[in-house]
Amino acid sequence: MLKEFRDFAMKGNVVDLAVAVIIGGAFGAIVTSLVGDIIMPIIGSIGGLDFSNYFIGLSKNVTATNLADAKKQGAVLAWGNFLTLTINFAIVAFVLFMVVRLMSQFKRKEEAKPAEPSKPSDEVVLLTEIRDLLKKG
Template structure:
């Protein structure tokens, strides 16, 4: 029984890790984003391309055989899926590029280093307060600099 509960505890630990939760959120957001890109392609881009002599790819197919039960290859749907993929990849590329550029801009701000708060005793090499006039470790009198 303890072997089974150990497995369950290990599974809970795995599921509750941050990266697994991040991945789950990414999958959900990705699904919603895919619906947006599919709508962009089918409802906006395809009709615009049709105005300029383009074709609605979803109507392209090849019937393999004769009769009502013959299999049909809907290669137009495949072309539409490839276009959706390319649009999605392009938008994600642009987003990642923008986020990386934004991160670089934020990380490259020049920060002035903080003033030192300690110094080393020239006699015993202990770390002491910057404004000390005597070393608390070796009691040597320090020159003011």
């Protein structure tokens, strides 16, 4: 069983998938930082669009003005936090779309490059010489 597992784990697809997951995790962290540390603060400073503390108290005991304290007091509907995460998701999805689009453009450019003419084989050269000699005849 151990040998079968080793053979399975060493197949190209499994190794490629493991590498993709690791790179994807690292890329996800970079994009999350881009959104959380650069894009959202700029948006927040321009229009004050920090929705993370917007909520609706679902019990009468909720009198707090920020989400953390309100959650301690009772059930809350944290619609602002949901909206902020939805905006973050849309930004991350757009950035990933742009990266995939850019990579596919590079791939198309590589495919569009004309192939270098290959050198004819020795047999083809010899047959061409024979044909030319017969024509001269």
